[in-house]
Amino acid sequence: xxxxxxxxxxxxxxxxxxxxxxxxxxxxxxxxxxxxxxxxxxxxxxxxxxxxxxxxxxxxxxxxxxxxxxxxxxxxxxxxxxxxxxxxxxxxxxxxxxxxxxxxxxxxxxxxxxxxxxxxxxxxxxxxxxxxxxxxxxxxxxxxxxxxxxxxxxxxxxxxxxxxxxxxxxxxxxxxxxxxxxxxxxxxxxxxxxxxxxxxxxxxxxxxxxxxxxxxxxxxxxxxxxxxxxxxxxxxxxxxxxxxxxxxxxxxxxxxxxxxxxxxxxxxxxxxxxxxxxxxxxxxxxxxxxxxxx
Amino acid sequence: xxxxxxxxxxxxxxxxxxxxxxxxxxxxxxxxxxxxxxxxxxxxxxxxxxxxxxxxxxxxxxxxxxxxxxxxxxxxxxxxxxxxxxxxxxxxxxxxxxxxxxxxxxxxxxxxxxxxxxxxxxxxxxxxxxxxxxxxxxxxxxxxxxxxxxxxxxxxxxxxxxxxxxxxxxxxxxxxxxxxxxxxxxxxxxxxxxxxxxxxxxxxxxxxxxxxxxxxxxxxxxxxxxxxxxxxxxxxxxxxxxxxxxxxxxxxxxxxxxxxxxxxxxxxxxxxxxxxxxxxxxxxxxxxxxxxxxxxxxxxxxxxxxxxxxxxxxxxxxxxxxxxxxxxxxxxxxxxxxxxxxxxxxxxxx
Numbered sequence: 001x002x003x004x005x006x007x008x009x010x011x012x013x014x015x016x017x018x019x020x021x022x023x024x025x026x027x028x029x030x031x032x033x034x035x036x037x038x039x040x041x042x043x044x045x046x047x048x049x050x051x052x053x054x055x056x057x058x059x060x061x062x063x064x065x066x067x068x069x070x071x072x073x074x075x076x077x078x079x080x081x082x083x084x085x086x087x088x089x090x091x092x093x094x095x096x097x098x099x100x101x102x103x104x105x106x107x108x109x110x111x112x113x114x115x116x117x118x119x120x121x122x123x124x125x126x127x128x129x130x131x132x133x134x135x136x137x138x139x140x141x142x143x144x145x146x147x148x149x150x151x152x153x154x155x156x157x158x159x160x161x162x163x164x165x166x167x168x169x170x171x172x173x174x175x176x177x178x179x180x181x182x183x184x185x186x187x188x189x190x191x192x193x194x195x196x197x198x199x200x201x202x203x204x205x206x207x208x209x210x211x212x213x214x215x216x217x218x219x220x221x222x223x224x225x226x227x228x229x230x231x232x233x234x235x236x237x238x239x240x241x242x243x244x245x246x247x248x249x250x251x252x253x254x255x256x257x258x259x260x261x262x263x264x265x266x267x268x269x270x271x272x273x274x275x276x277x278x279x280x281x282x283x284x285x286x287x288x289x290x291x292x293x294x
Numbered sequence: 295x296x297x298x299x300x301x302x303x304x305x306x307x308x309x310x311x312x313x314x315x316x317x318x319x320x321x322x323x324x325x326x327x328x329x330x331x332x333x334x335x336x337x338x339x340x341x342x343x344x345x346x347x348x349x350x351x352x353x354x355x356x357x358x359x360x361x362x363x364x365x366x367x368x369x370x371x372x373x374x375x376x377x378x379x380x381x382x383x384x385x386x387x388x389x390x391x392x393x394x395x396x397x398x399x400x401x402x403x404x405x406x407x408x409x410x411x412x413x414x415x416x417x418x419x420x421x422x423x424x425x426x427x428x429x430x431x432x433x434x435x436x437x438x439x440x441x442x443x444x445x446x447x448x449x450x451x452x453x454x455x456x457x458x459x460x461x462x463x464x465x466x467x468x469x470x471x472x473x474x475x476x477x478x479x480x481x482x483x484x485x486x487x488x489x490x491x492x493x494x495x496x497x498x499x500x501x502x503x504x505x506x507x508x509x510x511x512x513x514x515x516x517x518x519x520x521x522x523x524x525x526x527x528x529x530x531x532x533x534x535x536x537x538x539x540x541x542x543x544x545x546x547x548x549x550x551x552x553x554x555x556x557x558x559x560x561x562x563x564x565x566x567x568x569x570x571x572x573x574x575x576x577x578x579x580x581x582x583x584x585x586x587x588x589x590x591x592x593x594x595x596x597x598x599x600x601x602x603x604x605x606x607x608x609x610x611x612x613x614x615x616x617x618x619x620x621x622x623x624x625x626x627x628x629x630x631x632x633x634x635x636x637x638x639x640x641x642x643x644x
Contacts, residue, residue, distance in 0.1 A: 185378065185380065187376045187377075187378055187380035188382060188383075190345075190347050190367075190374075190376070191374065191376060191380035191382075192382070192393070193346075193347070193366070193368060194345060194346075194367045194368065194372065194373065194374050194394075195368070195393050195394035195397055195441070196368040196394055196397035196398050197368070197393075197397050198368075201397065205393075206382060209384045210383065212384075
């Protein structure tokens with residue numbers, strides 16, 4: 001793409017202009033990241049007097065640690081469930097709203113609201129709703145013979161954080177799906193209607209395939225969200241428990257480092273996560289930016 | 295194959311804006327009817343009502359013997375060619391053609407037979423495995439036609455199918471669509487704002503304006519005997535010269551007896567204005583030349599007549615070597631005067 005080039009008469013001025021952003025990036029992103037990489041190869045004694053280079057010991061231990069491998073498993077379950085639920089429901093809502101004529105603006109506004117809620121607040125909200133002693137949902141579940149207790153039952157805890165995390169993300173996905181659907185030319189669905197396809201068939205054979213760039217983009221964004229931004233939800237509701245049931249990777253980085261004070265292992269874990277993001281970003285730039293071609 | 299009958303068909307949006315004012319039209323089996331009119335005249339709305347893409351506020355649409363008001367587009371057994379072609383971009387040409395047949399659970403061998411046949415007729419065989427975006431405008435147009443043909447529907451509906459093509463291709467496709475429609479003998483409704491398309495393609499021409507039918511007839515009949523001032527001005531390029539009758543009578547020293555007192559406006563086709571006196575009874579007007587447009591095969595001469603507000607356009611074969619300011623004698627045979635009622639603007643019998 002051709003962009004307009006600005007030429008500065010002063011050689012120093014352009015550097016001054018980018019300096020604030022550069023400083024912020026360096027101090028808050030690059031420097032901590034290199035520190036993390038560095039400390040993932042080191043072991044520090046409990047009092048912080050001596051630091052010793054240990055190579056990839058932390059990484060080897062990590063992938064032999066059943067607790068870490070358990071956490072990977074939990075994360076996969078969590079990520080798949082949250083992504084599937086939030087994208088599935090968002091698609092359903094978007095399809096429903098795009099059929100509306102007059103009230104679509106109203107519903108769109110309402111459906112976007114949850115996105116403004118911070119993850120921690122979303123977590124607490126659902127924690128209240130699902131609270132085993134005061135929550136309304138466990139009270140209702142009792143009529144179906146379910147004794148709900150997210151403090152004791154790992155599956156219940158997992159369901160709770162999945163719902164809280166997915167609920168928040170639906171808004172975001174919904175907006176993208178809705179915009180995507182609105183950009184599918186009306187005449188295509190009309191042509192399909194004349195070609196004998198009912199509403200459901202039109203959706204699956206015409207609209208959904210044409211949404212594939214949006215779907216792929218959202219898939220990447222959602223995985224990123226689930227892997228990192230859900231920390232607040234876990235911290236506000238289950239703290240990774242009960243018995244590691246909701247201890248997903250991003251929360252384990254925190255709990256091992258700041259509660260368990262095993263900085264070396266925590267750093268190694270965050271480097272693993274970092275590599276994961278880099279890979280995702282690469283895929284995104286490689287395929288999404290170039291648009292998925294149909 | 296079927297006839298299409300519209301009776302008292304009306305379309306009102308949200309109970310306020312009326313797009314179609316109770317309209318009657320019958321289209322015979324195998325006929326190609328062209329709906330023509332300026333933008334916003336309701337021609338596309340009417341087509342979409344026949345297709346089932348717009349609801350019908352009141353009145354009846356029949357395809358064959360079936361009342362289709364309440365039927366879904368798919369159940370009406372019609373095929374439509376859209377202005378932007380509406381090809382499914384993620385499907386190959388073959389899949390585009392097959393889509394409608396698959397939805398109707400046509401057996402596989404039959405699908406293959408029909409797709410091959412349509413591809414042969416439209417000469418799109420080499421592109422069957424390409425995606426629409428790899429095709430030129432003309433090729434996409436053919437695929438859109440193919441999608442209609444393979445279905446073998448009761449009727450084809452065309453919504454300004456040629457308006458996205460360049461002039462040359464438009465001319466070719468016009469002839470081709472006409473030939474194809476004749477060969478297949480499928481009842482067709484064709485919407486266009488291009489009156490050249492309308493004149494050349496139609497078996498029956500329907501001129502619409504403001505949600506009403508102004509005139510229905512064979513193209514030449516509409517051209518030579520326009521039923522209203524609107525049709526007179528709309529059909530033909532340039533349209534008829536429309537001159538207030540009293541003013542013309544004053545200048546020409548009286549009008550022939552065939553022009554009755556009810557006549558408010560006289561219409562004169564540009565090609566009916568001669569620069570030399572014909573040997574039939576005629577009017578003579580003295581005019582001053584304003585401008586000449588050379589089209590190549592003919593010239594359009596714009597002139598003004600003292601005492602008339604509007605310019606008079608005349609069409610003369612070959613190249614007219616006139617200069618602005620030059621005086622001209624305009625001759626119009628009495629038989630070529632069209633009279634329109636002062637009140638209603640309808641044509642007066644003559």
